[in-house]
Amino acid sequence: MIDLSRVSKAYDEEPVVEDVSLSVEPGEVVAIIGPSGVGKTTLLRMLSLSLEPDAGTVELDGDAVWDADEERRLALRRRVGMVFQEASLFDATVARNVEYGLRVRRGWDDRLRDGLRSVLSSNGTPDAVEEALDVVGLDDKLRQEADSLSGGEAQRVSFARALAYEPEFLLLDEPTSDLDPRNTGLIEEAISEARDRGLGVVVATHDMHQAERIADRVGVLLGDGVTEIGPTETIFEHPTDERTRKFISGELVY
């Protein structure tokens, strides 16, 4: 379980996330909804264990992440994967991109040997890479250059890249905001597949219908902390917080 407890983060003394508590269990999908600029991305970065909060604690299975030494923290954050909203693929083939997480987890002697071997002959692709691409329906694009993909395909490859090294948690920042319905559907299927494999998934989205479709729990972020978090149905049908109710019904306009 990743547990954020009363975390805050400010950039240039401008508070972005204030006093938010949130936890994610394996095997569940949590959607974070809220208007743009409310700190969803910052929250995900803290969940990814790569951004230190100014205040509050971050724990992974009870291990306080920011009290750990660098080596321990690396081991902890390697149990988490993240997909960004914008394209972030490396200038290489699809296979090399998806393999990246596996590669950095190997020792340097292994990596050097593989590097030499790939100069002499074409390397086989690890099964995990093909499996991850299969989840997003792109196993036929292995040898293609990343920059020749469409936006939707690139986003699906990013998803596969975060899945290939079998993290326990997966964080998705507006994964479908620029995508057509077909690619959106494929990403949503992949999210369900990830949950079925036991991953804890957090999706930041401003699409409330998407949150309703895919999430087990929904957190509503409206500034000043998570306003309300609970089972999807409760949040959408019977929100207890007045601001949540207004946001979901569209009365609260930002």
Added chain:
Amino acid sequence: MPLDAVAQFAPAVVEFPFREGYVSSIIYVSLYVSLIAVTLSTLFSVPVALVMGFTDFPGKQFVQSVINTGMGFPSVVVGLLVLFAVSNQGPLGTFDLIFTKEAMIISQFVLATPPITAISLAALTGVNANVRDAAHVLGGTRIDVALVVIKEARYGIATAILAGFGRAISEVGSVLIVGGNITSADGISKTRTLTTAIQLEARQGRYETAMVLGAVLVTLVLTINAVVVRLGSDEVSGR
């Protein structure tokens, strides 16, 4: 020297007053000095550019202006400073480097480092921040992230290296001062490069041979540029 192609063919065009082996020896000295200087400079400059690009440290602004000034620094002044450094009274005096290839390598290193650092810095900081973040959240260590950034910036870094090589191999002033433009008694170059040889030929009024050596120098630079560009495109198609 069997490789003295120019000495074989050039007499058909102009009278070529050089001994067997002379031209290939000055080509060798030019390449030896420039390639080693540029290789050392690249190994130094790219990490410096990475640190400059992605960390904050006191005096960063100062280092930045040193690099910028260095790009336009007069090479004869660099030659003078290196000459002082390797002379008997200088800090490197004990190594007895005066009028050697090693002294020339030092001065070319000093000349090539500012352009290689500055152009690499521009290339490295131009890499999309999302790509850096992705390398980090996918489990990369600081070194892994740096390697990704270098790989993404590889064309810009290749340009930087070519710019540094161009400055080094076409340089006259400093190599003349620290190297001394020396040949051995049998006419083989010790510290004479293509540029200093051209300067010598022109000063003695042998313009045709100066032109031939100039053509050799230009061909050499173009060939090395073409090889680097070719390696870059091979890597793209070969991956």
